[in-house]
Amino acid sequence: MNGKDIFNIEGKKAIVTGGTRGLGFGMAEGLMEAGCEVAIVGTSAKVFDVAKGFCDRGFKCHGVQADFSKRENVYKGFQDCMEKLGDLDILVTAHGIQRRHSAEEFPLNEWDEVIDVNLNALFILCQEAGKVMLKKGYGKIINIASMISWFGGQTIPAYAAAKGGVAQLTKELSNDWIARGINVNALAPGYMATEMNTALLDPANPRYQQITDRIPAGRWGTGDDMKGACIFLASHASDYLGGAIIPVDGGYLVK
Numbered sequence: 001m002n003g004k005d006i007f008n009i010e011g012k013k014a015i016v017t018g019g020t021r022g023l024g025f026g027m028a029e030g031l032m033e034a035g036c037e038v039a040i041v042g043t044s045a046k047v048f049d050v051a052k053g054f055c056d057r058g059f060k061c062h063g064v065q066a067d068f069s070k071r072e073n074v075y076k077g078f079q080d081c082m083e084k085l086g087d088l089d090i091l092v093t094a095h096g097i098q099r100r101h102s103a104e105e106f107p108l109n110e111w112d113e114v115i116d117v118n119l120n121a122l123f124i125l126c127q128e129a130g131k132v133m134l135k136k137g138y139g140k141i142i143n144i145a146s147m148i149s150w151f152g153g154q155t156i157p158a159y160a161a162a163k164g165g166v167a168q169l170t171k172e173l174s175n176d177w178i179a180r181g182i183n184v185n186a187l188a189p190g191y192m193a194t195e196m197n198t199a200l201l202d203p204a205n206p207r208y209q210q211i212t213d214r215i216p217a218g219r220w221g222t223g224d225d226m227k228g229a230c231i232f233l234a235s236h237a238s239d240y241l242g243g244a245i246i247p248v249d250g251g252y253l254v255k
Contacts, residue, residue: 009035024092071116090141091142103157140233142186146159190247191211
């Protein structure tokens with residue numbers, strides 16, 4: 001395949017979880033701009049409005065509502081996506097929740113909630129997507145890891161454990177499936193200006209300036225910054241890439 005076609009994903013079918021806002025929205029938009037048909041998954045009825053907004057712009061988009069804190073809903077959400085798409089080439093697991101407490105005070109019910117949504121649901125989605133992709137010997141799974149896959153973070157023990165798990169799971173799934181035509185990799189966003197980071201984005205929070213000063217790019221990231229890397233991992237350009245955790249962080253990790 002020549003360089004002109006190697007990034008072409010036109011006509012591919014994709015699921016993007018967490019596609020109603022933030023990074024998930026940006027990646028879903030990028031895939032549609034590149035010619036994909038996309039099913040976006042969100043926890044509330046807002047997903048249908050977001051999907052309609054994409055359709056009104058001329059894109060092929062389907063909205064699926066699913067609460068991934070309940071295991072049965074993960075399976076149902078995936079099947080609902082498959083019914084709308086009819087096939088699957090690309091899975092992007094961009095959903096996630098955050099809970100903040102110091103480790104000694106972290107409530108176990110919130111620990112379970114974060115692990116269920118951010119790690120357990122992600123595995124189920126990868127497993128179900130893998131079953132579909134293995135039958136045709138082709139597929140691209142793009143997990144969303146985090147800077148916290150390397151760092152410990154602070155006041156986020158459950159999130160840190162989940163995102164560490166996402167990185168390791170990505171490597172294991174790649175080992176199982178790359179020889180059978182499925183590329184499993186992850187993007188690790190740096191500090192992004194999204195709703196999940198509202199507490200950190202407050203200029204009155206001393207960590208806001210500490211973080212900003214460490215980002216060589218000089219700014220926090222946005223959903224648009226995820227598009228190029230997502231399209232790369234969704235295309236034939238990444239056919240020999242497996243188990244990679246790619247930072248999209250404005251240089252934060254290497255400073």
